[in-house]
Amino acid sequence: MxxxxxxxxxxxxxxxxxxxxxxxxxxxxxxxxxxxxxxxxxxxxxxxxxxxxxxxxxxxxxxxxxxxxxxxxxxxxxxxxxxxxxxxxxxxxxxxxxxxxxxxxxxxxxxxxxxxxxxxxDLRPEVFARLCDEMAAAQEQMVLLSRKNAEERVCSFLRKELLRVCEERADLVIELPMTRLDIADYLGLTIETVSRTMTKLNNKGIVAPAGRHSIRILKRSALTQLAGNDDGYLDNTVELAAYARRPHH
Known part of the structure; x- marks a missing residue:
């Protein structure tokens, strides 16, 4: 090991x-x-x-x-x-x-x-920033599990994964290397509920399959609305600006 x-x-x-x-x-x-x-x-x-x-x-x-x-x-x-x-x-x-x-x-x-x-x-502020990121992620997860319904949870997950995609890409395809069971265990749902919700979003024209482990976001604004994020904190511009400031490979 x-x-x-x-x-x-x-x-x-x-x-x-x-x-x-x-x-x-x-x-x-x-x-x-x-x-x-x-x-x-x-x-x-x-x-x-x-x-x-x-x-x-x-x-x-x-x-x-x-x-x-x-x-x-x-x-x-x-x-x-x-x-x-x-x-x-x-x-x-x-x-x-x-x-x-x-x-x-x-x-x-x-x-x-x-x-x-x-x-x-020079390193101390970044350590503090990463600690704050971890705390914010934990708070977001608590809200997701305690207040959001199945559709809001799935949309919140997809939206979070979307933020890892470079904002300059027009196709808005996100990679989902994890299994449906992984997603279900993360969202506090069953695999069947995750699958039904993804099918529902596909039928609404909000997402579409883009490969075995990929999904295409067709209506980003609708995804945001269905995620239940109605406070200004999760505005797209703020999210992308914060994401761009983080160091990446």
Missing amino acids: LHTANFHHAKEVANVAFLGSEATCLLGLFKKLPVERLAAGQSLFFEGDAAKHLFEVVEGSLRIFKIISDGRRVITGFLHAGDIIGVSLKDRYLYSAETVTDTRIRRISRKSFDAEVANSP
Whole structure:
């Protein structure tokens, strides 16, 4: 298991010593570290493991989840290229992480990460911003699960995934590498409800299939309206501006 392996530890220690001059952003901390490859369905770490490392997603997608007392899986988020895993964690991982697709990651030790951030005033604001992003995502998920109906949940999910697509693309095709079961476990719905809702959106002309793991958004404004986001915070312009400011590969 990767979470127990001491993968290229000596090389990581040597590389971190040279990171200070280049790490003007958090992703810069990972730049010289070796890339690890994980097959689809492979675990990166498990809930309760010692949080000894942070990870950068270089390529691919992961799901983060918890197993609740009755054995059900609750997916709390999906991570993609450019995301960093573990910024808000200290002693233990509070969730499990597993690859959705073949994935490449880099890892840095918590000790090295904390030392670099402590010694760099330029990095601290980005750490704070990422912590705020995590808090906002958690609040959004609570609203989605407690207040929104099935259609609003599915539309909110599609709209969130849409924001990962470059705004200059006119076709508005989004990749959905996760399974319908993953989506259902994320939205607190059954697979049947997710499938019925997607069919309903397709019949309304709001979305259309665009491949095995892709969907085309035909009516973005209608999708936004059906997502139930009627406050100014989730206005498209604000979302895209915030997205553009985030570092990406």
